Amino acid sequence: MATTTVSQSSTTFSQSFYASLHEIAGGEKVRTCLQCGTCNGVCPYGYLMDYPPGKMVAALRAQRFERVTEADTVWMCVSCYACSEVCPVRIPLTAGLMTRAKEELLLAGNIPSELQVALENTQRYGNPLGESPRKRADWAKGVKPRVPIMSEERRPVDVLWFVGDYGSYHPRVQPVSRALANVLNALHVDFGILGAEEVSDGDSQRLAGERGLFEMLAAKNERALSQYEFKEIITGDPHAYNAFKNEYPKLGIVYPVRHYTEFLAERLDALKSLFKGEVNARVTYHDPCYLGRANDVFEAPRQLLSAIPGVELVEMPHNRTTSLCCGGGGGGMWMDGFHWEKAHTRLSEWRVREAMQVGADILAVACPYEAPRFEDATKVVPGASRLIVKDIAELLAEAMGD
Amino acid sequence: MAERVGVYICHCGTNIAGVVDVPEVTRWAGELPEVMIARDYKFMCSSLGQDLIEKDIKELGLTRIVVAACSPHMHEKTFRGAAQRAGLNPFLMEMANIRELDSWTTDDKEAATQKAKAMISGAIQRVLFHQPLELITVSINPNTLIVGGGIAGITAALELANAGYHVYMVEREPSIGGHMAQLDKTFPTLDCAACILTPRMVDVGQHPNITLLAYSEVESVEGYVGNFTVTVRKKASYVNEELCTGCGICEEKCPKKVVDQVFEAGIGTRKAVYRPFPQAVPKYPVIDRENCIYFQKGKCKACQIFCPTNAIDFEQQDRFIQFEVGNIIVATGYDPFDATRIPHYGFGRLPNVITSVQFERMVNASGPTGGRILLKDGTPPKSVGIIHCVGSRDENYNEYCSRVCCMYSLKFAHLVRERLPDAEVYNFYIDIRASGKRYEEFYHRVMMEGANMVRGRVAEVTDVARTADEEGKLIIQVYDTLLGEQRRIPVDMVILSVGVQPRKDARQVAQLFGLGCDFAGFFTERHPKLDPLLTMVEGIYIAGACQGPMAIPETVAQGAGAAARVAGMIGQGTVVMEPIKAHIDEERCSGCRICNNLCPYKAIVYHEDRQVSEAISALCQGCGTCVAACPSAAITGAHFTRRQLMAQVEGILLDVRQSMEASST
Structure with a gap:
């Protein structure tokens, strides 16, 4: 991507940045910004950003964009799509404006050190957590029947399961992966994983401004995938889902992909016949930004939850397109300290408060960022310790008597 | 063929000449074997431009004219007039639209010039086969249909009725008044909406020249400008209007309360037998069948028991009323x-x-x-x-x-x-x-x-x-x-x-009347600047918010404007129609009847005795559907004959033909 931080020519930085937006799908719509401020108003951190999206457009128009790259509050953006959702002229604010701005901040060296570490880890180890690539399938130890690894199987499978970074390594999300493996096994799904050949999908790194790294990771994943035969990809990670569905195809990497909730919702009857016990609880569901707003999957997760015997599904005031971000998107997962320093609160805490407000026993999630973030929040928000955070896969496995 | 063709190419200022190389096109046209004279002029539609054509017809004895300029929508009438003044039948003039269809579509000068030549070539080849035609005059029925009883329709109805013309007003709801009847005060004067609206509603209800059909919908419209046949469904209200005095006892006694989603927008209630509001016009209530206890459960009849004039009639059915009008104003609101x-x-x-x-x-x-x-x-x-x-x-x-x-x-x-x-x-x-x-x-x-x-x-x-x-x-x-x-x-x-x-069913209504809709679904006017009230269908006008958001003053102005347009039409007494009609050659017709049902104007009759179909000129709108459908090529559209169209196509494909001939040799 052509970028000029210090302009030598007669084109100003603002002008060249503005022109670069036009190369993004729908980017030319930035010209029609009404300056209505809805994006700034809906932004979960809009109250402390120096340049929320609308004001960033105003700065561009006034040729003051260098001020934007000097402001570290651009890093408060969690790429949650709330602004894009409400923009009346449909400017690609999240995928276009904010992501391009972060690329410029990165180039200018204006980057929180935590984020730097996560990006370096990804570069070195293929995952932002800095874990050993060889241990990527360790979570699956003990699952029976055994989780097939493609390089060992050497045969075509129906479903390739892209496990993702957090599902593979995070101690709170590994049990979610095991639960999903058990559910797939119970349904006799013919599936396999890439194991050590899998690297980060790179979508959050891309949204944190590291497009080059994203493209490198995509190429690595493609090298692994292209060796094997499978009918479709499923994943538990909405960020990986977004990458495979919307971003990899732009790089020529095209596979049919579904989130596991979509895959399972298609097998509702088979699932129901497997349920043994009841989960007697009031359950509320948190729509992940990259499953809901970014990709319009709202009903499949709800269908699964409603199918579990004993579950009373209740909605929080912010649901579906108005869902509140957990704070982990767009690199937020790797800037917790930076965000805390600025806000002295976490977005996940607002979410947990809302779940408490509707009297939920269980906060159900469908994204690997959320179980750890919300579970932490229940420990901090007064009175929230009784709230249980569970991935839908865990609830399904439990109902099957797992 | 010894036709003497004159070709006239308009610059339209820079509109055409800015893109099309007009002098080159004129030079090229002048050299064509069929063309006697080719001229260009800055504004061919100006009186000097028209004079040019008239003079050539007279002096050079031209028998066919081609004008390459704007859309025939703009100036076909102008140039037909010029031909006629010079003693040439106006239908021996053909236009090539090198503005809207050419110069306005591209910046590519070379391509635009080439396309202008192709279109002019098509027009020349076509006009050689034109036949002289005479315009048809039809009379205009002085009655008018107004669809929608909001402030636009009310205004139009009163204007026409006060001018002495009869109006049929069709309103879907039980009362006229529209959205304005719901409002409290109107900006910026803060007039009480009801105080200024209800006297006009009463006028409509009492006017001897207005037939008010409330709780009714238009079912079908047939015919053409000056002569429409309208069928209206008067929905069963289960109240006999001959007997009802509008006393309101039925509403009082009805035990069934219903949330009123229409007039009260969901924050108030009404009864199952109701008038939307006290000043409703007409004054007769209607029974809402969906919510009536009697209709749903078979007993109650409280309204019937208490009605002092015995006006409740549970057996009433929808009625169909048919009448003739010359013009229609659609004012269906938003x-x-x-x-x-x-x-x-x-x-x-x-x-x-x-x-x-x-x-x-x-x-x-x-x-x-x-x-x-x-x-x-x-x-x-x-x-x-x-x-x-x-x-x-x-x-x-x-x-x-x-x-x-x-x-x-x-x-x-x-x-x-x-x-x-x-x-x-x-x-x-x-x-x-x-x-x-x-x-x-x-x-x-x-x-x-x-x-x-x-x-x-x-x-x-x-x-x-x-x-x-x-x-x-x-x-x-x-x-x-x-x-x-x-x-x-x-x-x-x-x-x-x-x-x-737009109204939820705006697109169906548009279809019923043959109107166009914009992207949102608002009805489209004939011209956004100069003809905002007439639609693309002669004799059908639109007024008020059915054609786009507008406030009360503009809505009223449009209602009055549409009425003035209709009054003008009625004043003319007759309207001139294009003689573009279908004709069925009985010798060729095999009596297959395919055309009978395809005709959108029901203009084709079948003669059982002779086993042939006939197109009725008075009803035919010249749409050409039957011409295209006829399997035995028995139907011809005047001014759109096969010969004319094929000649035009061949003319347009001029350079294709030439290059093909060149490559085959």
């Missing part, structure tokens, strides 16, 4: 935007978030709260937020500006302060559009009265409190774009100023 479509404003979920239509009813003295502004718990609000542009100026819903919301939102701010002087009022806006007469002054007045103006489109309305002072309130989260800060403003009541959108 629907308010459905606020449930915007989840972040909480309408339908948060009890004290209401729409502007609901607020109009609430603040109206004859409305469900008797004019008191109340929260759901029956107490008055201490603070009210008014959100502009709900469903408007938003590509996710309606891209256009609804034009009336700014002003009625400011009116609301005034009304809240008038009824509740201690209440805080906030108006959240993107831009204030106060461009009508005395509108800007009204905006200033409302600000002087103390309304808080916040520039920013509201991001969300929520009941999730973050601080103690937000508890129990509706919180409006907005970025104040002038302050450059996100704000959370707690209020008691939120009014969503919903926009104006």
Whole structure:
């Protein structure tokens, strides 16, 4: 991507940045910004950003964009799509404006050190957590029947399961992966994983401004995938889902992909016949930004939850397109300290408060960022310790008597 | 063939000549074997340009004319006139549209010049086969149909009726009055809407020249300008209008209360037998079958038992009424935007978030709260937020500006302060559009009265409190774009100023009358500047918000304007029609009847005795459907004969033909 931080020519930085937006799908719509401020108003951190999206457009128009790259509050953006959702002229604010701005901040060296570490880890180890690539399938130890690894199987499978970074390594999300493996096994799904050949999908790194790294990771994943035969990809990670569905195809990497909730919702009857016990609880569901707003999957997760015997599904005031971000998107997962320093609160805490407000026993999630973030929040928000955070896969496995 | 063709190429200033190389095209045309003379001129439509053509016809004895200029919609009449004045049959003139179809579509000069040549070549080849035709004159029925009894229709009806012409007014609801009848006061003068509207409603109801068909819908329209046959379905109201005195006892006695989603916008009730409001015209109530206990459960009949004139008739059926009119005015109005479509404003979920239509009813003295502004718990609000542009100026819903919301939102701010002087009022806006007469002054007045103006489109309305002072309130989260800060403003009541959108069934109505719709679904006018009331169908006019958002003054002006257009037509007495009609050659017709059902104007009859079909000239609109469909090529469209069209196509393909011939040799 052509970028000029210090302009030598007669084109100003603002002008060249503005022109670069036009190369993004729908980017030319930035010209029609009404300056209505809805994006700034809906932004979960809009109250402390120096340049929320609308004001960033105003700065561009006034040729003051260098001020934007000097402001570290651009890093408060969690790429949650709330602004894009409400923009009346449909400017690609999240995928276009904010992501391009972060690329410029990165180039200018204006980057929180935590984020730097996560990006370096990804570069070195293929995952932002800095874990050993060889241990990527360790979570699956003990699952029976055994989780097939493609390089060992050497045969075509129906479903390739892209496990993702957090599902593979995070101690709170590994049990979610095991639960999903058990559910797939119970349904006799013919599936396999890439194991050590899998690297980060790179979508959050891309949204944190590291497009080059994203493209490198995509190429690595493609090298692994292209060796094997499978009918479709499923994943538990909405960020990986977004990458495979919307971003990899732009790089020529095209596979049919579904989130596991979509895959399972298609097998509702088979699932129901497997349920043994009841989960007697009031359950509320948190729509992940990259499953809901970014990709319009709202009903499949709800269908699964409603199918579990004993579950009373209740909605929080912010649901579906108005869902509140957990704070982990767009690199937020790797800037917790930076965000805390600025806000002295976490977005996940607002979410947990809302779940408490509707009297939920269980906060159900469908994204690997959320179980750890919300579970932490229940420990901090007064009175929230009784709230249980569970991935839908865990609830399904439990109902099957797992 | 010894036709003498003249070709006249217009520069249209730089409109054509800026892209098409006009001198080159003129030179090229002049060298064609069929062409006697080719000329170009800066503005061919000017009187000097027309003189040029007339002079050549007379002096050179031209027998065919081609004018390469703009769309025939603009100037076909002009150039036919020129031909006629010079003694040539006007139908021996053909236009090539090298402006709209050529120069306006591209910057590529070479391609545009080439296309101009192709189109002119097509016109020349076509005009050689033209036949002289005579215009047809038809008489105009002086009656008029007006569809919709809102303020546009009412105005049009009274104008025509007062001029002495008969009007049939068809209204879908039990009463005329439209949206205006729901309003409390009108901006910027703060006139009581009912006080200025109801006298006009009464006039319509009592006028000897107006046949009012309320609770009725148009079923079908046949015919053409001057001679339409209209069929109306008068829905069963189960009340005999011959006997009913409008005393209202039936409404009083009816035990079934129904939430009124139409007139009271869901915040008030009516009975199963009802008139929408006390001043309804006509005065007769109707029984809502879906909610009537008798119709649903087989017993009750309270209305029938108590009716003093025995007017309740449960056996009544829908009736069909047919009549003839010469002109039609469609004034079907608009629907308010459905606020449930915007989840972040909480309408339908948060009890004290209401729409502007609901607020109009609430603040109206004859409305469900008797004019008191109340929260759901029956107490008055201490603070009210008014959100502009709900469903408007938003590509996710309606891209256009609804034009009336700014002003009625400011009116609301005034009304809240008038009824509740201690209440805080906030108006959240993107831009204030106060461009009508005395509108800007009204905006200033409302600000002087103390309304808080916040520039920013509201991001969300929520009941999730973050601080103690937000508890129990509706919180409006907005970025104040002038302050450059996100704000959370707690209020008691939120009014969503919903926009104006086409009626749900606008596209079906358009189909019924043969009208066009724009992208949103509003009916399209013939010309946005110079013919805003006539549609593409001769004799059918549109007035009011069915063609786009507009306030009462413009709606009234359009209603009156449409009436004036119709009166003008009636005054003419006759209308001249193009002689472009289908003709069926009985010798060739095999009697297959394929054309019979295809004809959209029911203009083709079948003669059983001779086993052939015949196109009735008076009904035929010259659409050409039958011509294309006839398997034995027995049908010809005058001025659109096969020979003419094939010659035109061959002419257009001039360079293709030449290059093919060149390559084959």
